[in-house]
Amino acid sequence: MSTEVYVSGAAMTAFGRHNDRSMQELAQAAVLGALEDAAVVKGRIQAIYAANVYGGMVLGQVLMRDLGVTGPALYNVENACASGATAVHLACQALRLGLYETVLVFGVEQLTQLGGGTIPLQRNDYKTELYAGQGMTLPTVYAMRGSRYLYERDETPDVLAEVAVKNRAHGVRNPFAQQRTAVTVEEVLQSRPVAEPLTLLQCCPSAVDGAAAVILTTRRPSQQSAPVRVLASAVQSGHHELGCDDILDAEITSRTAQLAYEQAGVDPKDIGMVELHDAFTIAELLYYEALQLAWPGEGAALLRSGATALGGRVPVNPSGGLLAKGHPLGATGVAQMVEVVWQIQNRAEGRQIENLRLGLTQCTGGGIAGVDHAASAVHILGV
Template sequence: MASRLQQGRGGRLQHRLFLHGCQGRKIVTSQVYIAGAAMTPFGRHNALSMQDLAQAAVLNALKDAGVRKDEVQAIYAANVYGGMVLGQVLIRDMGITGPALYNVENACASGATAVHLACQALRLGLYETVVVFGVEQLTQLGGGTIPLQRNDYKTELYASHGMTLPTVYAMRGTRYLHERGETAELLARVAVKNRAHGARNPLAQQRSEVTLEEVLNSRPVAEPLTLLQCCPSAVDGAAAVVLTTRRPTQHSAAVHILASAVQSGYQELGCDDILDAEITARTARLAYEQSGVDPKDVNLVELHDAFTIAELLYYEALQLTKSGEGGELLRSGATALGGRVPVNPSGGLLAKGHPLGATGVAQMVEVVWQLQNRADGRQIENAKIGLTQCTGGGIAGVDHAASSVHILGV
């Protein structure tokens, strides 16, 4: 698959995706736009049902897109823990009935995988307008990562032996500091940055700026990770986007999906080298190739900072800097708001919260708002190209993982 970016009339960016068909045919496919984007506040929503959350996101995304319910031809529902035919149940009272509905799961990459599948159908011309939503209500499971792993027979055994998500990431952090000759302060800087961003996002769960000292002195979770370096997991929320092949006119700029890539593999950050985010690196290469975008041209990134160490590893996997220079990139301020390529302007998983199925979609909501100058209080100037990345699985007991990278542009 290859593509090219063209400057159209009036300097407007035009994007044509060419698919090199498997039998040598070249198919010019439809462009896919994000016409509308919405999310609920992420937080503890004990008084709300999963229906309430999904409905708020979907109906607001439709309103944002100026798309009527009867124009929706398919729905993609992303969720991890909600159970059977959840999408159908959640849209029950929305007055949208009839269209094909696909329930998609890829752990924390569920939302992005749902967008990816929707893109395929839209590019093919199977549908003109679809809705993708992600939702999760983790507070019902008690919050924390142990209840999550306990809910899954594959990870239960590992959890009972102490191999929870924080401990797995902590080992990566320890190795990183050792290999790079860094101290825990570097990891803490990620939390300071993203929590400063989150403080400007009214939809984030945790909206307090913190100092390096506060991060380092917060309760130890798994050395070298302290509490403020872990994303809040007792969180509920939903996010939705309306995807269409009709050029939307509702907002200042039409947001294209320039690339949509999902890959799987053996243990993202695996046993051979726990600092090698191989799947994400491979997925990113695919996305850059699809879009024709150079990593240097990316203006903002929303990435999977479930724990501070993850952000540092993904800087390099996403080619935001050279291998080995992730720490320097962070220290330079390039990835903070006001820097060359702000990373997680929304606050990221660390401050915004991480309701699994919703996360991948919410990352795109943030990028859409940034590209359309709708990110009040944290707006990045003149952003034209944004990238989202999230991963799923790859934890103890689930040693295969998925990664997803999308590139959006105006």
């Protein structure tokens, strides 16, 4: 990557139930925060990337109208849970091509408007439609991985619960997280069963609203002594799964991460923190290995070593992750980057990682039947 892309501003709303706030208000609050953080006037924005899943047609324009950020090209981006990260990816491409100098990327979602319950699968595919009729949901997909993981690795459900315990403990420290109560392994395992082996406290909250925004620019920010750069931005789509694949092999995530490491020219062991897509506890264990934080088969040992907890060698989800912070789909990928920026710039009050130089974000999107995941996005940010 020849042209440097800087994150000159980063902001987000708290994630939670915002019954008294519209989606416009959430998005505008995040965007105004990012503009202020970047010390950029809105007239400098040359393009806008708006990420969302369930909001409907030309949502970005709807959300920006009253704010007066109108006129420049506005791209509405949907890639399921990877929408926000995909929007950042597209923005980086345009910036590196020299099409723009400064752009705005935001993601927003208001899942409370869907009425709660599991996030619906998309129904535009005959195979997904068939399997949804049989009972497939997103928790089902991850629960299948969980059962197989416990079987192959000769583990007990405790290992899954320990992921929730860690990330909820992180969430206690993050005022932007929806779930801010610490839990024990016993409480996790005794919470309501959802899709065995997953219990309620092992699933990210599905009734959550929120927005996040970043300002990306090729102009070196003058107000920051150590501006954060986007060192790698990779997005991939899932291969058609034929035959009887290994569901513990997060192939799309491994592939995307490898691209990102190559782009950034960094070794996985040099990553100082990770915000990853822990929609369900089992996912975090699998992604330890896919992101090369642990050798194959050693994800559980990495968790138990304490290396991925705050204070450990490579804290994972210091924000609380999706499990504690919440998962407003379109906002998630952008919010992960907000967390990394704040951590690198010593602004993550209450959960600060010392001397951080490199952080990685990872999102997977889409419960489409017949592929590992529809989309994967990995970004590496650093100074």
